[in-house]
Amino acid sequence: MAAPNSQRPVPEIISDLFTQLATLLRKETQLARAEVSDNMAGIGRGLGLLIGGAVLLIPALVILLQAAVAALAQGYGLAPYWSALIIGGGVLILGIILLLIGASRLKIENLVPNRTVHQLRQDASVAKQQVSQDDELHRAA
Template structure:
């Protein structure tokens, strides 16, 4: 490579542009490769999560019915069913609200990627000056 002192401004800018393009291309290829790898894992995990969720839902139904039957020994069965239904509904609403607050767009911002892009931009700015 030529001595940096001997290169002209257009050559330096051309080298900078080329290096920046290469850096961005390599980072995008890395993101693409990692994303593809993670999608495969996510697909497998999704199937297992769905199967587990279905079985847990069935177990919950059986356990709630057992609770209604147990409570019906000390109160009217209709009141026992109503009590269990209300308690389960309250827990469900609390869980839904907690999940909704976690799913806000501000919580989904790719912070690490933004930091890395900022570092790359700072490095590129240092190269220009």
């Protein structure tokens, strides 16, 4: 690249500017694609683990809940339907809480390529500074 003090024709400067801008945009697009792909892969892995865990936990939870109902009925002398209602209500509340927490973590904002957006803002700032410096050099000449 030529030194900043050398005299280059304006068409050459503009040509270099457009070439560098095109290269920058292409690289930023590649970065954004890679970041979104990485985010999607992470979400996919998370959903797979979530489904696998749910499949394994459901039968175990049913057995444990049946044991809790039997323990309440036998230990406290409650009718089986009251024991089932107490255990079922507690598990329902816990399940709703877990669903709300899980849904809040699967928002679209998690897919936004934040690093790329930040980098684009920095690139725009640097480009503005360079254009203003080139303009000042051109005016001084």
